[in-house]
Amino acid sequence: MSTRTTVTMRGALMAGLLLSLSTSVMALDNVKFMIGANPGGGFDQTGRGLGKAMVEAGTAKSVQYENKGGAGGTIGLAQFVNASKGDANSMIVTGAVMIGAIVQNKPPVTLANATPIARLFYEYNVFVVPAASPLKSMADVVAQLKKDPGSVKWGGGSRGSVDHIAVAMIAKESGVDPGKINYVPFQGGGEASAAILGSHVTVGTSGFSEMQQFIKSGKMRALAVTSGTRLPGESVPTLKEQSINVEIGNWRGVYGAPGITADQRKALTDAVVAATKQKSWTDSLAGNDWFAALLTGDDFAKFVDAEHKRIEDSMKAVGLVK
Amino acid sequence: MTTKIWQVSISCFILALALVFGLGVSGLPTDAGYAGISSRFVPILITVFLAVVGALLLWQSLTGGFRHFFDDTANVRADLRGVIWVSAGILLMALLISYIGFVLSAAVLFVCTARGFGSRALLRDLAIGVALVLPVYWLFGQVLAVSLPKLFNQWL
Amino acid sequence: MTETFGLLLSGFATALQPINLMWAFIGCALGTAIGVLPGIGPALTVAMLLPVTAKIDPASALIMFCGVYYGAMFGGSTTSILMNTPGESASIMTALEGNCMARNGRAGSALATAAIGSFVAGTLATILLTFVAPFVADFGLKFGPAEFFALMVLAFVTVSSVLGASMLRGMVSLALGLALGLVGQDKIEGVARYTAGVPELVDGIEFVLVAVGLFAVGEALYSVLYDSKTAPPTQNKLSSMQMTRDDWKRSWPAWLRGTAIGFPFGSMPAGGAEIPTFLSYSTERKLSQSKADFSSAGGKGAIEGVAGPEAANNACATGALVPLLTLGIPTSATAAILIGAFQNYNLQPGPLLFQTSGDLVWGLIASLYVGNVMLLVLNLPMAGIWAKLLNLPKAQLYAGILVFASIGVYGMRQSALDLLFMYMIGVIGVIMRRFDFPVAPVIIGMILGPMSEVHLRRALSISQGDWSAFLTQPIAATLLILSALVLFVPMFLRRRGIRLGEDD
Structure with missing residues (x-):
């Protein structure tokens, strides 16, 4: 009994000391991350990278991860919402992919059941052709698309992914019916890059970091990136520069548990924001060609609603959602 | 239960499975895109395959039982x-x-x-x-x- | 050539440093231990070990990861042979003959041919990787959806080799597998098929679950139902621990053929290790002089049916490093995670890697030779010890098998519901065993079905609905002609009264 009192008192002292040292954030106890994907993918890297940065920033004493892959992260989301009600130390990694899966599969549990915390970063797509392709710019691609939409075979990730939606938006902006695009879905960046390198598809698209090395080594030619302005240190023009008014990225962020109080939400948000200032986090952003795009609070909630609508509209246009 | 009832039941199970998969086809989209075959194409093939093997199996079970089948458990008491x-x-x-x-x-x-x-x-x-x-x-x-x-x- | 030798030698200088030898050993041992658990593959293990990249230097970490990768392949074959529980899809073929041999008192030989075959195939494949990687990788890129679909057709026509005593019942099993493979999201259109609104089914039925249910649980339930009072599975107590002269004679060519099938498959930019193991098994079955030994013919287990697929599996694993290192393209889940490991060191596998970090790559390649030797040294003496496990009393042996099967299935995604599914599939497995339906075609159907559909629809999308595309592209056409030969030549010969072997 006496030992326990001592420990508690020491804990209180420590907390007080920490409070006085860092006035902004108090360390959360064991923070739990739900990752709606198997280890190794983008969701996983995001969650683990952020968790590590939170420990380094001292805003979390320890972190735990749970991987529950499947159905674009919505299986993990359902479990998260059910199991962590009111748990102020739980977070789930989310992003454009999960929104796409929610629009497409209409699961009973959606992000509306959880608490928005923060958007973290954007990852942009690049459009590439094999080095030997006669197509030199997006204008060439669009010209061929207008002439014979079926002859432009677009290779990218699964249907409903950011890759697919970007293609649909390009078609729409160029005055071509998005329902008429010849989109060939591949699983994972590896399969898609092989199909592009082997000239089995006309144009390919994937995250910039995945294609970067092929562009550098001259095996592929980059035609456009999907960001608003050119990526730092890269010379690839944007779609907008080529008068295609499309800007789209694959963003990722975190949500908290349902039913947490406003104070708990603020504490969690502050802890995440402090972690994004850590060197390990900025390093992993730079290493993956992720572009920091921090957005918190109600602005983030509004952003997610807008994304939901945008993705739903694009999916309707290509006939993925009725 | 005798072997024959079992064999007929198994055959009927396969046929029932074919029925379930066949009925499920109607809920799938018909949009074939540029490929010319839709999400229904392969399920239809597999349904037909199931139905054919199921029917043959039923025929075998009704006409003297499964062929090339030696029942090595016939005299063993099941535990x-x-x-x-x-x-x-x-x-x-x-x-x-x-x-x-x-x-x-x-x-x-x-x-x-x-x-x-x-x-x-x-x-x-x-x-x-x-x-x-x-x-x-x-x-x-x-x-x-x-x-x-x-x-x-x-x-x- | 001489340049390559020089680089390889400097690679050995890296790989043979005591610290790196230690990491290779840890990787191999860990990989073997994890490979034993069904459902927990090398991909998950490497993913979970990724954090060590923060602590140890790149060469050591990658050497350890490759050890895990290789070791897991080994562990998978051990459980297949001893417990009839394939830990991963690539060891299903091994289970067919290997377990049959084990039941007939030849577990030692089966384990030995698997271990030596893996060593031979791994080493030969590494030699190929060292000297011809860039050419192989470029050739692999010629394979697009049309070519892959033609390969699937070839795999389908050779499937008859696993159909067992009755062609019809084999076909029923195959149809069942194909139907199970339909469940889940259609990979082209993205629509959910036959999921009955259950979100867990959107990604399809995990085939490790089905394999474990049909093989291990079905086996245990069948055994308790019909022969719980008889002797343990090793009928012959004098289980031979070593390969006989005849075993060697039959294993050698199978190892070489397995390597020749596995390596190119691994180097192709889409694939997986299942198809080369199917093809190797069918090849061995077709070429074997003693077809009556094969389990599906009611025999006592044919050693070439273990030697070939095991060699193919390992050669395929090494082959997968070709596109990974030369092009930066992952062809398996493990390779994708290895790319993540490279990226943690700010290295990008691909065409530039040999120039930017040559020492590392050559150190890695050299460590593959070392890892192969290490696995052989680790596993060959173990074969005898493992084989003795089969002399355990039946009660504890089957209890152990079920415990391993269950914790593997549970560990996959920590779902108690999966255990119930496993049990139900096990009950189906009992009925299939009772009425002599072969179980392997179920798994083959589950794997081949969805893959063929994806490639077929991609290929037709690219050709805009033109089916002649399969015949106008030389590689695809060649493969289809080969399939037609495999299918029709034996039929034709039989009609003319010429038999290629026993009647099957």
């Missing part, structure tokens, strides 16, 4: 009590794992299975079961960082 023990082991593990933890529920499975196969040394089996699971538990927890259900502390 239903053993099956119940083994089944109970698996079902208990599924049922209890969230409550009594990974190690103990796996040990329960070990004990029940061993009992089903005629082992009577309950305590020894329990000890072997726990000894078998602990290293795996350690591997999951320490190396794979997968957290498994536990009963009360980090070792159980």
Whole structure:
């Protein structure tokens, strides 16, 4: 009994000391991350990278991860919402992919059941052709698309992914019916890059970091990136520069548990924001060609609603959602 | 139940499966895109395949039974009590794992299975079961960082 | 050539440093231990070990990861042979003959041919990787959806080799597998098929679950139902621990053929290790002088049916490093995670890697030779010890098998519901065993079905609905002609009264 009192008192002292040292954030106890994907993918890297940065920033004493892959992260989301009600130390990694899966599969549990915390970063797509392709710019691609939409075979990730939606938006902006695009879905960046390198598809698209090395080594030619302005240190023009008014990225962020109080939400948000200032986090952003795009609070909630609508509209246009 | 009833039932099961998959086709989109074949194409092929093999199997079972089939269990008395023990082991593990933890529920499975196969040394089996699971538990927890259900502390 | 030798030698200088030898050993041992658990593959293990990249230097970490990768392949074959529980899809073929041999008192030989075959195939494949990687990788890129679909057709026509005593019942099993493979999201259109609104089914039925249910649980339930009172599976107590002269004679060509099938498959930019193991098994079955030994013919287990697929599996694993290192393209889940490991060191596998970090790559390649030797040294003496496991009393043996099967299935995604599914599939497995339906075609159907559909629809999308595309592209056409030969030549010969072997 006496030992326990001592420990508690020491804990209180420590907390007080920490409070006085860092006035902004108090360390959360064991923070739990739900990752709606198997280890190794983008969701996983995001969650683990952020968790590590939170420990380094001292805003979390320890972190735990749970991987529950499947159905674009919505299986993990359902479990998260059910199991962590009111748990102020739980977070789930989310992003454009999960929104796409929610629009497409209409699961009973959606992000509306959880608490928005923060958007973290954007990852942009690049459009590439094999080095030997006669197509030199997006204008060439669009010209061929207008002439014979079926002859432009677009290779990218699964249907409903950011890759697919970007293609649909390009078609729409160029005055071509998005329902008429010849989109060939591949699983994972590896399969898609092989199909592009082997000239089995006309144009390919994937995250910039995945294609970067092929562009550098001259095996592929980059035609456009999907960001608003050119990526730092890269010379690839944007779609907008080529008068295609499309800007789209694959963003990722975190949500908290349902039913947490406003104070708990603020504490969690502050802890995440402090972690994004850590060197390990900025390093992993730079290493993956992720572009920091921090957005918190109600602005983030509004952003997610807008994304939901945008993705739903694009999916309707290509006939993925009725 | 005689072999013939079993064989007819199995054939009917395959035909029923074909029916279920065939009915499911109607809910799939017909949009074929540039490929010219839609999400229905392969399910239809497989449904037809199931129906054909199911029908042939039914025909065989009604006309003298499965061909090239030697019933090597015809004269063996089935040990239903053993099956119940083994089944109970698996079902208990599924049922209890969230409550009594990974190690103990796996040990329960070990004990029940061993009992089903005629082992009577309950305590020894329990000890072997726990000894078998602990290293795996350690591997999951320490190396794979997968957290498994536990009963009360980090070792159980 | 001489340049390559020089680089390889400097690679050995890296790989043979004591510290790196230690990491290779840890990787191999860990990989073997994890491979034993069904459902927990090398991909998950490497993923979970990724954090060590923060602590140890790149060469050591990658050497350890490759050890895990190789070791897991080994562990999978051990459980297949001893417990009839394939830990991963690539060891299903091994289970067919290997377990049959084990039941007939030849577990030692089966384990030995698997271990030596893996060593031979791994080493030969590494030699190929060292000297011809860039050419192989470029050739692999010629394979697009049309070519892959033609390969699937070839795999389908050779499937007859696993159909067992009755062609019809084999076909029923295959149809069942194909139907199970339909469940889940259609990978082209993205629509959910036959999921009955259950979100867990959107990604399809995990085939490790089905394999474990049909093989291990079905086996245990069948055994308790019909022969719980008889002797343990090793009928012959004098289980031979070593390969006989005849075993060697039959294994050698199978190892070489397995390597020749596995390596190119691994180097192709889409694939997986299942198809080369199927093809190797069918090849061995077709070429074997002693077809009556094969389990599906009611024999006592044919050693070439273990030697070939095991060699193919390992050669395929090494082959997968070709596109990974030369092009930066992952062809398996493990390779994708290895790319993640490279990226943690700010290295990008691909065409530039040999120039930017040559020492590392050559150190890695050299460590593959070392890892192969290490696995052989680790596993060959173990074969005898493992084989003795089969002399355990039946009660404890089957209890152990079920415990391993259950914790593997549970560990996959920590779902108690999966245990119930496993049990139900096990019950189906008992009925299939009772009425002599082969179980392997179920798994083959589950794997081949969805893959063929994806490639077929991609290929037709690219050709805009023109089916002649399969015949106008030389590689695809060649493969289809080969399939037609495999299918029709034996039929034709039989009609003319010429038999290629026993009647099957």
